[in-house]
Amino acid sequence: MDTKIINRISAAVLLVAAIILVLMGNPSRVILLKASDDLGAIAMYGEDMIDPLVLIDWIIGETGDFIVVDLRNPSDYTDFSINGSVNIPFASLFTSEGFDQVPTHLKTVLVCEDGTRSGQAWSVLRIQGYEAYILKGGIKGWWRKIMTPLSAKELLLADLDPAELSAKLKAAREHLVGGGAIMDTPSEKNGTPPPPQIKSKPKKKKKSGGC
Amino acid sequence: MNFPIESTGAFSFSTGMLMTFLIGVGFGFFLEKGGFSSARKLTAQFYLRDFAVLKVMFTAVVVAGIGFWGLVHLGMLDLEFTFINLTYIWPQIVGGLILGIGFIVGGYCPGTACVAATTGKLDALWCIAGIFFGIFVFSELQPALKAFQNSGEMGEVFVWQWLGVSPGIVLLGAVLMAIGAFSLGTIVENKKGSVVQPD
CATH class of the missing domain: 1.10.287 (Helix Hairpins)
Structure with a gap:
């Protein structure tokens, strides 16, 4: 075939392809890339983390401007989870269906076992424009700081007044599991929290009935 | 199938390297042709x-x-x-000008210099030697050029x-x-x- 004709056909194909792309508009999930140092600065000043004590304030305050996303496996999530959290396993988050489950207009608190996976998911969500936070210490941190009574030493080392902190945590536990509940606390001998063992009641019952 | 292929995790590092090599061979072949x-x-x-x-x-x-x-x-x-690649507008403009001048004076850009060198062209070999010398000089001067090198940062922008x-x-x-x-x-x-x- 004549070179001229081939050139013209090629040009026409490219032109049609470009016009089709114009008509398709922006891809549904185009990453809004930010300067990488923005994320670095947020992480450096610890603004990427949220302490369990702050999260419990949000939960009790029922501010309604946040969502807790649990990135663990469904079986771990069923074993124990934070009230009102949504389970989107880490692997599922990085799909268009997974992202669609995370509302863009809410603050997103990411929870995993110990904060590692949350850190990875945090970077991706932040790059995509989500206001995401990592729950400090993950579900272990939550269990350790909120669900189990702190030792006298830990209470003294805390920023808050020990009595105030103790009362706050007691109120938090009552809010989460129902009035007067006493949790089965794991051994705290070496200070490292074992993975949560208790089987919590189904979440719906928690709110209304208690233990 | 998803791209880039590495993202699927279906290929090992060595397979990825082999594919990179084959793509390089194809690229060189067609540049020469x-x-x-x-x-x-x-x-x-x-x-x-x-x-x-x-x-x-x-x-x-x-x-x-x-x-x-x-x-x-x-x-x-x-x-x-x-x-x-991150965009650093000023150093990239200057770098582009230097590359353009080098292209005219040397007769090759870095990729084509490699292709020509494999065919045994002496001028291409000297061009590659110049590239390495230029990299060495830049590396030695880098501390002094750091401020300019990082100027005009625009992040990852399309x-x-x-x-x-x-x-x-x-x-x-x-x-x-x-x-x-x-x-x-x-x-x-x-x-x-x-x-x-x-x-």
């Missing part, structure tokens, strides 16, 4: 006598752009796994983001520019006489 190992043919571009470089490179940009955004639209390419339009508009503009440039190039080539034959 297109006559791009000839300094005479490459520099003829700058004397408006042969527009092969413009035609090949611009076609590659447009085809790759359409393929890239087409795959993104089809959900087959995840931008998260692609690498985008042209369409910068212009505030959709990727398709930029691609359409690029295709129209390419078609215009190719037609104009051919007219100039015909006026100036025959295209340069590679040596």
Whole structure:
């Protein structure tokens, strides 16, 4: 075939392809890339983390401007989870269906076992424009700081007044599991929290009935 | 199938390296076949006598752009796994000018110098030696040039983001520019006489 004709056909194909792309508009999930140092600065000043004590304030305050996303496996999530959290396993988050489950207009608190996976998911969500936070210490941190009574030493080392902190945590536990509940606390001998063992009641019952 | 292939995790590192090697072999083969190992043919571009470089490179940009955004639209390419160079506008403008001058003076760009060197061209070997020497000099001067090297940072930015339009508009503009440039190039080539034959 004549070179001229081939050139013209090629040009026409490219032109049609470009016009089709114009008509398709922006891809549904185009990453809004930010300067990488923005994320670095947020992480450096610890603004990427949220302490369990702050999260419990949000939960009790029922501010309604946040969502807790649990990135663990469904079986771990069923074993124990934070009230009102949504389970989107880490692997599922990085799909268009997974992202669609995370509302863009809410603050997103990411929870995993110990904060590692949350850190990875945090970077991706932040790059995509989500206001995401990592729950400090993950579900272990939550269990350790909120669900189990702190030792006298830990209470003294805390920023808050020990009595105030103790009362706050007691109120938090009552809010989460129902009035007067006493949790089965794991051994705290070496200070490292074992993975949560208790089987919590189904979440719906928690709110209304208690233990 | 998803792209880039590494993102699927289905290939080992060594398989990835093998694929990279094969793509490199193909790239080198076609550069040589297109006559791009000839300094005479490459520099003829700058004397408006042969527009092969413009035609090949611009076609590659447009085809790759359409393929890239087409795959993104089809959900087959995840931008998260692609690498985008950070934009440092001032050093990149200066770097581009230096590359352009080096291209005309040396007769090769870095890639074509490698292709020509494999065919045993002595000028290409000297060009590669110059590239390494330039890298060495820059590395030695880097502490002093650091402030300039990091100036004008714009982050990871696409042209369409910068212009505030959709990727398709930029691609359409690029295709129209390419078609215009190719037609104009051919007219100039015909006026100036025959295209340069590679040596």
